[in-house]
Amino acid sequence: MSNLYRLRAISWRHRLSPHSSLRPLIPLSRSQSRLFRQLTSYNFSFQPPKTPLKSPSHKRYSTTASATPLNTSSQHSSNHEPPPPKDPLFRHPLRLLLSYLKLLALLHLIWNHVLSLAPAQGPSMLATYPITGTWHLTSRLHVFGRNLQVGDIVTFHIPDRPASIGVKRVIGLPGDYVLIGTPGEFWHSGADPRADDALMLQVPEGHAYLVGDNLPASNDSRIFGPVPLGLIRSKVIASMEPSFERGPFAGFQWVRNPMQRDVPPTKEEVLHARSGR
Structure with a gap:
């Protein structure tokens, strides 16, 4: 060597x-x-021994396994690999049940404190809404009269029928003056303009004056008086008329407040309104 x-x-x-x-x-x-x-002049070629090694560390390997190609051995080993672990969520049925309960609790909170959807029927809001077939998307963030404006449409518990839910428009908020009765009713009946129907009422604190758009067929504050703000459930923000022919969102439209201007009045309009008083 x-x-x-x-x-x-x-x-x-x-x-x-x-x-x-x-x-x-x-x-x-x-x-x-x-x-x-x-x-x-020496021959440096190396001839491996014909007999396999007798070392204990090589007993588990056979001549056929060592002669197999590398890709074949990798495929053979991949076939015996353990399956990938399952998602821990589906490993135990109690975890799956707990996930469903969490989802139901979240939907319950959204339904009772954020958004709600319910049908409405009756002639009190003609011609804004038809008698039947209307569904209202309401915001529960306006419960108890929070952030309401004159002209908004709200849902509330009817004072003389607490189990029923009504849909009316806000005409007056606390401190506003509203007309008692139906406008123009005393002229057609020939009554004295100084009658009780022509008197003005100031909405007390903690109340709202709710009236339907169809005055002759509406049961509203003209009959049971101002409604406490604690009875107001939500504010209508959108409406739709679902059907099997047109789909679930047919006639969907956002509710616009006609008593609130998108653009502030101009100087000429203010002067004209002051001169007309």
């Missing part, structure tokens, strides 16, 4: 291979050239 290491040193110095037939570019000494000829 010492001669082999010496041959490697000579080959590296002269950039030659032990099996190279080229002569070295730098002349060698007599001993180096003799050693070079002797070692280059």
Whole structure:
């Protein structure tokens, strides 16, 4: 083995291979050239032993397994890999049940405190809404009269029928003056304009004056008086008329307040209104 290491040193110095037939570019000494000829005549081919190794660490490997290609062994090992773990949510039925309960609780909070959808019927809001077939999308953020304006449409518990829900328009808020009765009724009946129907009423604190758009067929504050704000449930923000032919969102439209101007009045309109008083 010492001669082999010496041959490697000579080959590296002269950039030659032990099996190279080229002569070295730098002349060698007599001993180096003799050693070079002797070692280059050796056969360095390595023959593996015919019998497998008897080491205990190699007992589990067979000659057929070592002769198989690399890609075949990888496919064989992939077939015996354990299946991927399941989602922990579906591993136990109690977790799945708990998830459904959380979803139902979230929907309950949204339905009772954010948005709600309910049908409405009756002639009190003609011609704004038909008698039947209308569904109202309401905002529960306006419960108890929060952030209401004159002209908004609200749902409320009817004072003389607490189990029933009514849909009316806000005509007066606390501190506003409203007309008692139906406008123009005393002229057609021939009554004195100074009768009670022509008197003005100031809406008390904590109340709202609610009237339907169809005055002759509406049961509203003209009959049971101002409604406490605690009975107001929600504000109507959209309406639709679903049907099987046109779909669930047929006739969908956002509710617009006709008593609130989108653009502030001009100076000429203000002067004209003051001159007409």
